[in-house]
Amino acid sequence: MRWKRARRSDNVVDARGGGRIGGGKLSLGGIAAIVVLGLLMGKDPLQILGQLGGELMQQLPAPGAGGGQPGDEASEFVRAVLGDTEDTWHALFQAGGRQYQEPRLVLFSGSVDSACGFASAAVGPFYCPGDRQVYLDLEFFRELEQRFAAAGDFAQAYVIAHEVGHHVQTLLGVSARVNAARQRGERVEGASGLLVRQELQADCLAGVWAHHAQRRLDWLEPGDLEEALNAANAIGDDRLQHQTRGQVVPDAFTHGTSAQRVRWFRIGFDTGEPGRCDTFQSARL
Structure with a gap:
């Protein structure tokens, strides 16, 4: 994937090196959020909560904070x-007579506090409609490769585009x-x-993005779609x-199911039409 052809967003907040809030307690709302996110990702919420024991909440930088360290290829x-x-x-959106409002994407490490509650990296990438932000621990990409045998930069791009799809929703x-x-x-x-x-x-919306990105940038290489x-x-x-x-x-x-997820991504990619989603x-389904 020739991703360096793309324009860089200014909406990435790198909170991986941020300070931590000491002595914070996990609220009932935060516990509920972890349970829901864990179920959505197919993971055991009790295991996630257990992993959080002794962890401290990570403090996000203010809006407009930097989008990654110079030379950090991952960011x-x-x-x-x-x-x-x-x-x-x-x-x-403009073609449909609407205005698109860009989300922020927060890079974190270990754990993060969002408007949807406190979350561990164990829940995986997620989108919070409460603050309209995508949250991503880059270690998930390693898990994607090692646990799910789904390696590759376009596989990682799909994950990001899926969460942005939730923002579109x-x-x-x-x-x-x-x-x-x-x-x-x-x-x-x-x-x-x-x-x-x-x-x-x-x-499907992630597939729509991939369709238009390929038409605009011609950045896919053999094997990327796969x-x-x-x-x-x-x-x-x-x-x-x-x-x-x-x-x-x-x-x-x-x-x-796996087949359904592949089918709907493919519908979006093949047509490039949000209305088909x-x-x-x-x-x-």
Whole structure:
């Protein structure tokens, strides 16, 4: 992937070397957030909470803080991918008569405090609609390669673009509708539930970005697309549940199966049309 062709974003906040807040206690809201994020990532919340014992909350820098250390290629890569998502979504929103509002992406190490609560790196990358920020511990990319056998820079770009897809959903009101259903007491988990549809739509939107990025930059090299598809396949609910539980429980799905994640990313990539990503109206996921 010839990612150095992309414009660098100014919206990356490097909090990896930030100070820590000593003696902080984890609120009930923070615990709830960890449980939810853990379930969404197919991980054991109790294990995550156990890992947090003795850890201190990490303090984020103020808005406008630097976007990575000079010569830090990992943060440069993140800035390049985020910058291109900004270019893509600005153009697509403008074509639809809307204005795109750029999210910030926070690089952290170990743990971080967001508007959605306190989170450990164990939950993986996530988007918080409360502060409209993407949170990423770069160690996740190593886990993606070692645990999920999903190596490659375009696989990493897919992960970032998926979280930006959640930001697009927030701007379009999709996230608010899903949250409203949850607050009404509706069950949102399950193989055809709202959470799965929301996640598959974010996969499709990541594919839409990849389509337009390739047309604009011609930056994909042989094998790059397969890297993204392999990453989508590696983190399906069915595969993760089989690895962690030894069995597949469709009623507990929150992200969709491996095949579904690949299918919806491919729909977005092949068409480049956000309108084709309406998973909520699709009879077939």
